[in-house]
Amino acid sequence: MKAYxxxxxxxxRGFVRDRAALFWTLAxxxxxxxxxxxxxxxxxxxxxxxxxxxxxxxxxxxxxxQVLRAFPAxxxxxxxxxxxxxxxxxxxxRAVLVVPDGFGASLATAAPRPVTVHYDASQQSNAQxxxxxxxxAVDLADRTLTRSAPLVRVELQTLxxxxxxxxxxxxxxxxxxxxxxxxxxxxxxxxxxxxRRVLRRLAATPVPRVTVVAADVTLRLGLxxxxxxxxxxxxxxxxxxxxxxxxxxxxxxxxxxxxAFLALGFLIAAFARTEQGFFPIAQVPMFIMMFMSGIxxxxxxxxxxxxxxxxxxxxxxxxxxxxQVMVGGAPLFPLALDLGVLAAFLAVFFVGAVRLFRxx
Amino acid sequence: xxxxxxxxxxxxxxxxxxxxxxxxxxxxGEVFGMLGPNGAGKTTTVExxxxxxxxxxxxxxxxxxxxxxxxxxxxARIGVQLQQVALFPDLKVxxxxxxxxxxxxxxxxxxxLIERLGLQERRTARVKELSGxxxxxxxxxxxxxxxxxxxxxxxxxxxxxPQARRNLWGVVEQFKSEGRTVFLTTHYMEEAERLCDRVxxxxxxxxxxxxAPGRLVRxxxxxxxxxxxxxxxxxxxxLRPLPEVTSAALEGDRFAVFSARVPETMAALLxxxxxxxxPLEDLRVRHATLEDVFLKxxxxxxxx
Numbered sequence: 001m002k003a004y005x006x007x008x009x010x011x012x013r014g015f016v017r018d019r020a021a022l023f024w025t026l027a028x029x030x031x032x033x034x035x036x037x038x039x040x041x042x043x044x045x046x047x048x049x050x051x052x053x054x055x056x057x058x059x060x061x062x063x064x065x066q067v068l069r070a071f072p073a074x075x076x077x078x079x080x081x082x083x084x085x086x087x088x089x090x091x092x093x094r095a096v097l098v099v100p101d102g103f104g105a106s107l108a109t110a111a112p113r114p115v116t117v118h119y120d121a122s123q124q125s126n127a128q129x130x131x132x133x134x135x136x137a138v139d140l141a142d143r144t145l146t147r148s149a150p151l152v153r154v155e156l157q158t159l160x161x162x163x164x165x166x167x168x169x170x171x172x173x174x175x176x177x178x179x180x181x182x183x184x185x186x187x188x189x190x191x192x193x194x195x196r197r198v199l200r201r202l203a204a205t206p207v208p209r210v211t212v213v214a215a216d217v218t219l220r221l222g223l224x225x226x227x228x229x230x231x232x233x234x235x236x237x238x239x240x241x242x243x244x245x246x247x248x249x250x251x252x253x254x255x256x257x258x259x260a261f262l263a264l265g266f267l268i269a270a271f272a273r274t275e276q277g278f279f280p281i282a283q284v285p286m287f288i289m290m291f292m293s294g295i296x297x298x299x300x301x302x303x304x305x306x307x308x309x310x311x312x313x314x315x316x317x318x319x320x321x322x323x324q325v326m327v328g329g330a331p332l333f334p335l336a337l338d339l340g341v342l343a344a345f346l347a348v349f350f351v352g353a354v355r356l357f358r359x360x
Numbered sequence: 361x362x363x364x365x366x367x368x369x370x371x372x373x374x375x376x377x378x379x380x381x382x383x384x385x386x387x388x389g390e391v392f393g394m395l396g397p398n399g400a401g402k403t404t405t406v407e408x409x410x411x412x413x414x415x416x417x418x419x420x421x422x423x424x425x426x427x428x429x430x431x432x433x434x435x436a437r438i439g440v441q442l443q444q445v446a447l448f449p450d451l452k453v454x455x456x457x458x459x460x461x462x463x464x465x466x467x468x469x470x471x472x473l474i475e476r477l478g479l480q481e482r483r484t485a486r487v488k489e490l491s492g493x494x495x496x497x498x499x500x501x502x503x504x505x506x507x508x509x510x511x512x513x514x515x516x517x518x519x520x521x522p523q524a525r526r527n528l529w530g531v532v533e534q535f536k537s538e539g540r541t542v543f544l545t546t547h548y549m550e551e552a553e554r555l556c557d558r559v560x561x562x563x564x565x566x567x568x569x570x571x572a573p574g575r576l577v578r579x580x581x582x583x584x585x586x587x588x589x590x591x592x593x594x595x596x597x598x599l600r601p602l603p604e605v606t607s608a609a610l611e612g613d614r615f616a617v618f619s620a621r622v623p624e625t626m627a628a629l630l631x632x633x634x635x636x637x638x639p640l641e642d643l644r645v646r647h648a649t650l651e652d653v654f655l656k657x658x659x660x661x662x663x664x
Contacts, residue, residue, distance in 0.1 A: 205464070
């Protein structure tokens with residue numbers, strides 16, 4: 001027990017004193033989150049920047065402006081028609097709403113003047129997302145003016161507590177990818193110790209081999225929890241990605257995942273003599289899985305015939321499990337199946353690694 | 361009871377017999393040396409004794425136990441220094457000592473060993489920042505971390521400067537004075553002569569001679585050697601006919617003329633030199649050494 005704790009501590013010291021290991025384990029996944037967050041986090045998230053130009057001074061125009069100003073999803077600026085249209089053209093506004101001159105007076109007539117919405121039709125997200133929200137806001141203004149309560153109401157009930165954005169889809173993918181990386185690369189410690197003949201020196205002490213490996217696995221499990229916690233916290237703080245599922249279940253999922261990938265790493269280590277030889281071999285399955293496991297795109301995007309290939313990779317199941325536990329995303333498979341498949345991969349890799357890994 | 365008993369030990373790697381029927385015993389409290397060139401089978405023998413390698417044949421008892429069955433029990437009671445171990449590169453000296461101590465559930469390096477090995481000023485350094493010689497010394501310190509009855513040192517002074525080598529010899533003498541048995545391999549004959557109570561000379565997987573260093577030399581040489589730098593036009597055939605000469609050899613770039621009575625041989629040699637105008641540079645007289653024994657037994661030098 002004492003030997004096990006001291007070995008774990010020693011591996012940990014080695015880890016934190018190795019800048020490259022620190023970077024790949026903690027900084028690199030964070031970099032991924034930041035980049036994807038900046039690309040996808042803004043697109044559909046948060047508030048829409050809209051310009052509002054009220055040309056009419058009637059009380060009715062005032063009510064419409066008030067409703068729009070109070071609408072929660074809008075961030076309004078009112079810098080005058082020309083400025084606002086210029087900002088729209090430069091992409092700083094999603095749309096510009098104009099309440100035209102004579103609006104209030106026209107409402108009582110047969111031909112009420114419309115609220116004009118200027119928008120950039122080349123921006124797809126505008127048509128799909130912003131315009132419906134604007135309709136809703138204007139509709140609310142309309143009902144406020146006529147003082148009518150809607151008879152038929154629609155209540156939206158999504159699978160998620162909140163609308164799922166691209167970033168909500170991608171963050172669980174990054175969590176899964178990072179777990180894979182930590183697992184597969186985690187085996188490099190043993191390769192390096194073997195290459196430096198430290199394993200041989202340890203073999204000359206009464207410490208059993210299983211202790212030598214168990215201490216390493218313990219460190220990797222701990223690092224996985226720390227890494228996942230950091231990724232989830234940053235995604236939440238910076239990009240508003242909420243974990244809707246149970247954190248303990250999420251911890252269980254990533255721990256099972258890292259065990260499976262660690263076993264794969266040890267299996268790879270059986271074929272690499274040196275630390276330098278290990279990385280090129282390890283990168284092959286890693287890159288294939290990164291791009292073939294649907295962690296960065298929904299599986300519906302790929303042709304039907306590719307899907308069986310995707311379903312042959314453990315990362316697919318880890319990604320699916322993390323996604324459904326973390327953000328309640330629509331699952332490809334039931335959680336129990338994901339975990340069962342991961343456990344099966346773990347068993348196969350483990351047996352292979354135990355059979356093939358050489359201690360010297 | 362002997363600390364180590366080996367009978368008919370064999371180990372093959374493919375077609376090569378690395379250890380080919382070796383017999384010896386090591387008694388409690390002695391410093392036992394195994395001397396031989398690289399590839400003689402020293403390290404293989406040591407690693408079998410340490411329980412790191414299975415043997416193909418023969419019987420082995422270490423501390424009364426068979427390494428094939430009781431490796432763990434043996435490992436708890438022996439100290440080991442292996443060749444070419446880099447240790448944990450990112451750990452500091454006290455951390456790595458603490459780690460190894462934890463493997464035995466006791467200990468810490470015996471008082472003064474860190475100082476004696478010249479590691480005290482490098483206490484805060486990481487292993488990878490130590491020089492090769494310092495790492496080697498740390499490796500020896502770790503061999504004593506469990507207060508072992510028996511210490512294996514496999515070529516402990518390889519790569520050390522002369523000062524560090526002398527310090528390490530002091531450590532081996534300290535081990536002996538503390539009552540530990542030391543099993544040492546080396547290819548430095550000065551080291552074997554200085555430290556070992558008995559030496560086994562090993563070549564091609566066999567022990568070709570085994571005795572106390574002085575007795576080994578006396579058994580093979582009743583004479584002293586007259587030595588001088590090689591010079592043109594002179595061969596060992598010119599030297600053998602000189603009076604009292606028992607043998608003559610070219611050892612590297614020096615002639616060694618073994619004489620039963622040095623004054624008579626020397627007088628004749630000087631006459632020869634005067635007559636043939638030989639420079640006889642760097643002329644000296646010395647006792648025969650283990651190196652000479654090895655050369656006589658195998659026809660090769662230890663560094664070959």
